[in-house]
Amino acid sequence: MSPRLLAWSGAAVVLIATVLEFSQLFVDWPFPFWLWVVAMVVGLALLWVGLNRLHIGMGARAVAAALAFLVIMVIFLPFAVVIVLGSLQRPVDLLSGPHALPPDPTLDQFGRLFRIAYWSEGLRNSLIVSTTAAVICTLLALLGAYAIASLRFPGRRAVYTSVMLIYMLPGIALLVPLVAIFRGLGMIDTLPGMVLGHMALILPLVTWLLVSAFEGVQPELEQAARIDGAGRFDALRRVVIPLTVPSIATTAVFAFVLSWNELLVSRVLSISSTPMLAPSIVNLMDPINRVEPQLSAAGLIASLPVLVLALVMQRYLIRGIGEGAVI
Amino acid sequence: MTARTTAANRGSWFSRLPIRAENRAYAGLFLGPTFLLMAALILYPLVFSVFLTVTGPSPTPGERRLVGLDNWARLGNDPLFMQSLTQTVMYVVPACILAVAIGLAVALVLNQEFPGRLLVRASLLIPWALPPVVVAAMFQWFLDGRRGLLSPWLVQLGVVDQAPSFFSGVPGTLFTLVGIHVWKTFPLIALIFLVSLQYLPRETVHAAQIDGAGPWRRFRYVAFPFLLPTIGVALIIQLLLTIQLFDLIFALTGGGPGAYSTYNLYFYAFKTSFEHTNLSYGAVLAYVVTVIAIVFGLILTRGGRSLRLS
Numbered sequence: 001m002s003p004r005l006l007a008w009s010g011a012a013v014v015l016i017a018t019v020l021e022f023s024q025l026f027v028d029w030p031f032p033f034w035l036w037v038v039a040m041v042v043g044l045a046l047l048w049v050g051l052n053r054l055h056i057g058m059g060a061r062a063v064a065a066a067l068a069f070l071v072i073m074v075i076f077l078p079f080a081v082v083i084v085l086g087s088l089q090r091p092v093d094l095l096s097g098p099h100a101l102p103p104d105p106t107l108d109q110f111g112r113l114f115r116i117a118y119w120s121e122g123l124r125n126s127l128i129v130s131t132t133a134a135v136i137c138t139l140l141a142l143l144g145a146y147a148i149a150s151l152r153f154p155g156r157r158a159v160y161t162s163v164m165l166i167y168m169l170p171g172i173a174l175l176v177p178l179v180a181i182f183r184g185l186g187m188i189d190t191l192p193g194m195v196l197g198h199m200a201l202i203l204p205l206v207t208w209l210l211v212s213a214f215e216g217v218q219p220e221l222e223q224a225a226r227i228d229g230a231g232r233f234d235a236l237r238r239v240v241i242p243l244t245v246p247s248i249a250t251t252a253v254f255a256f257v258l259s260w261n262e263l264l265v266s267r268v269l270s271i272s273s274t275p276m277l278a279p280s281i282v283n284l285m286d287p288i289n290r291v292e293p294q295l296s297a298a299g300l301i302a303s304l305p306v307l308v309l310a311l312v313m314q315r316y317l318i319r320g321i322g323e324g325a326v327i
Numbered sequence: 328m329t330a331r332t333t334a335a336n337r338g339s340w341f342s343r344l345p346i347r348a349e350n351r352a353y354a355g356l357f358l359g360p361t362f363l364l365m366a367a368l369i370l371y372p373l374v375f376s377v378f379l380t381v382t383g384p385s386p387t388p389g390e391r392r393l394v395g396l397d398n399w400a401r402l403g404n405d406p407l408f409m410q411s412l413t414q415t416v417m418y419v420v421p422a423c424i425l426a427v428a429i430g431l432a433v434a435l436v437l438n439q440e441f442p443g444r445l446l447v448r449a450s451l452l453i454p455w456a457l458p459p460v461v462v463a464a465m466f467q468w469f470l471d472g473r474r475g476l477l478s479p480w481l482v483q484l485g486v487v488d489q490a491p492s493f494f495s496g497v498p499g500t501l502f503t504l505v506g507i508h509v510w511k512t513f514p515l516i517a518l519i520f521l522v523s524l525q526y527l528p529r530e531t532v533h534a535a536q537i538d539g540a541g542p543w544r545r546f547r548y549v550a551f552p553f554l555l556p557t558i559g560v561a562l563i564i565q566l567l568l569t570i571q572l573f574d575l576i577f578a579l580t581g582g583g584p585g586a587y588s589t590y591n592l593y594f595y596a597f598k599t600s601f602e603h604t605n606l607s608y609g610a611v612l613a614y615v616v617t618v619i620a621i622v623f624g625l626i627l628t629r630g631g632r633s634l635r636l637s
Contacts, residue, residue: 021484022484024483024484024485025480025483025484028483030485031485032485033484033485033486060439060542061439061440061441062441064436064437064439064444065441065442065443067432067436068436068437068441068443068444068447071433071436071450072446072447072450074510075450075451075453075454075514076450076453078465078466078469078510079453079457079465081469081476082465082466082469082476083461083465086468094474097479098475098476098479100476140360140361140364141361143356143357143358143359143360143361144357144358144360144361145361146357147353147357147358148358151350151353151354151357152347152350153350153351153354153355154351156354159358164628165621165624166365166369168567168620168621168624168625169373169617169620169621170570170593170613170616170617170620171571171573172571172573172597172600172613172616173373173376173613173614173616173617174368174369174372174373175600175613176376176379176600176606176609176610176613177372177373177376177379177606177610178368178372179600179601179606180375180376180379180606181371181372196368199368200368200369203361203364203365203368203369204365204369207361207365232349232353232357257456260458261457261458261459261460263458263459263460263573263574263577263578264573264574264597267577278458278459278460278574281458281460281461282460282463282577282578284464285460285463285464285467285578292468292474295464295468296464296465296468298464299461299464299465302458302460302461303456303457303458303461306456306457306458307453307456307457309456310452310453310455310456311449311452314449314452317452318448318449318451318452318518318521318522319522321452321455321515321518321519322518322519322521322523323522
């Protein structure tokens, strides 16, 4: 059998089986699931063998593309169908059974959502708290991280190790005593208290990431500046920071995302007057008052900032995550 | 005028000090703000929580009574503690195996050259970036027995005969949460493997290919031994993520159904501290979580070092 024929028949088997399998979502007729799985395995194998005989490595590429499509579907499908398309449905559409496509798309739920006081306040508070906490922590940690990374001083090793240990602390270990302390100081349910709580959460991460970033700057560059007469502060401002702008921005983004997504701190440090985003989404999930399309609209709005940041900074975020620096 | 004095004049006052004293002065100055914040927001609370664990509420409001190690001793005869610990293991084991296996497979796929590879790589960031509560809300509707899309799809596609129920079984609900958690975390694990694979020497792979090794053998005898330290790292990272699993439990089950069937230690510590307002025993439980996290975290930094060497 010619390799070309093998490859084409493999592709045909994959395609036909997939069309048959997924057409069942629209047409009711029996095509067993196991048959589709078998057809996929056989078809991809034929494709692999055929393409490999035609050209080294082509088979692996085609199969990889097919599997990557599966990964994309697993990632996008729930989000697209439930959060994006779901937010366009009307609550009455739920009565006529689950719909993948909204029968009568409308933006109504977004308007209704913003009439819920705790939601719009929560969104506003989260924007304020996450931005403030991320910016303050990053700016303050610039100096501290620079000292840990490039200055030689007694106890440096100990500081380094403690920063690492603090970074590993689970949030709850910090939050239990923090709540007790904040209660004593009357800082529960206040916006400054919320900012401080979020800072406690992100400061270790920010410090740790900036230390790693500054360690990557070649000491020679800084020494050259120092020989030219720059003080430590000038060296940091004119040499180290310009060289690490992407890392600093990435750090701030990591801090913002961590704070934005945070549920536990926001929930525990707030009683009624400082609603935050994540807890208000949990409120919307309450089984008695739940309106699914409205919840999807809320989910879409809550996801937008982090998705935009992830898209813009993807190169740097992927590197930071891939190196195991952020979990 | 010599270069030295010019330098000293243009630099700050500290530059006049001998180099070691100068370093110390700057270290103190630069570390100051970070240290103060960490001391106030992290170190002081940690010390305070030791105090919490050895005290209990006292009859006089606003004061605490010393109770010694009573709170710690309570761990020994608390069945819910044992149940939460067991269930933590029930979360961790499948979550680690699934996320690492799927993550590794996805990384191997994405390590191939094919059109659209960068798009897939970028889309891995989506589950990572989404707020956990949004993931919870999304799967709550998607997996709902009556209103959700997945059950009818599974029936229509012939995967199952009867619509499965995802949020009512014991211990099935726990494994539903594991599945959602894996959906959220496998991209992170895949990215870790993907970065590690970039350091896999191409020559070795090519040499194996020329010697006639097929894809399986190339994976088994070239890529797999190379990735072994990374697999260790990925397992521990997933373990750390899973013992701190909270948002999904809080938003989706609240610890139920049945008697605490989806509690893990972290959630139990939360419930005890903030819903039963027993900060003392809550702090003890939080310490247990902390000890586990720190022990595995330290193993991880060791593993991370050997990773960087390879």
